[in-house]
Amino acid sequence: MAAVICDFETPSEKAGLVLHCPVEHKEDEQRDNYTPLHCPLDEQEDGSPEKEIVKIYIGPERYVILVYKKILCEKIQYFKNFFNGTSQEAASNSITFLSGDFEAFHDLMWWASNRHLPPWLIYPDGKQMSERMQHDCPVVCVETGFNWGGLYLLASRLCATDLMNLITDHVVRALESNRGLLTKEDIAGIYKHTPKNCGLRLACYSFNYDLDRCHPALWPRYWDMEKRIDGLEEDSVALREMLHEGPVVLTAVWHFTSCTFHNHRGGTICDRKTLKDREVGKRRP
Known part of the structure; x- marks a missing residue:
């Protein structure tokens, strides 16, 4: 979503991410x-x-x-x-x-030590389309298994740019599947503790820009976010001016790309995918 709007790519995004099957990597099992x-x-x-x-x-x-x-x-x-x-x-x-x-x-x-983040699990929410209250409800759940916000702030403190970029990529890709991943509290913390031009802050005001194009009744928990978080409104206005109010392409999350690692029916969401760094010879489905 945000990546489509802003057309920005961090270094690790340029290298590509892959929705990867954890069964191929034993080290991706539960950390405990x-x-x-x-x-x-x-x-x-x-x-x-x-x-x-x-x-x-x-x-x-x-x-x-x-x-x-x-x-x-x-x-x-x-x-x-x-x-x-x-x-x-x-x-x-x-x-x-x-x-x-x-x-x-x-x-x-x-x-x-493992050269990638702990696994981000993506799985169907189990609801039928007729059960959804609004047209753009997520059809998948995203489970990170760790506090990505706290890790991002620590990476910023240590100037670990590669890790900051990687977390940004994961968040942007996860937002394409479930916008509820990013809460007002997350965005407020990012704006309070991160550098002005960092990728994750860009993802936040891209996300806010997209919400502005939706009816407020669809996302009531975000309606006053722009006014309550210092700097968010200014960044969002600047983004609107840069884009000249052009059309926004929203991700049709229920048309999630089918898995290329398992045999599923076309368009069926794989319940064994995680977001990982790209490996040689494999592209993101």
């Missing part, structure tokens, strides 16, 4: 079912660079996450700069964040 790559034990450190462990302390409670230094520094430039510095913490292979959400740090390490 096994020990993630970024949670080694102290005794696993053997002195080699590959097994060197660093400790990340979070908040006043000093919650700790152990992670392999090589994995962390290869993926996130902030930590590479820090642990190559001369501070006492760097010398002791530890770093402290006095403020921060532990779960967001956990998800950050998941991304660094």
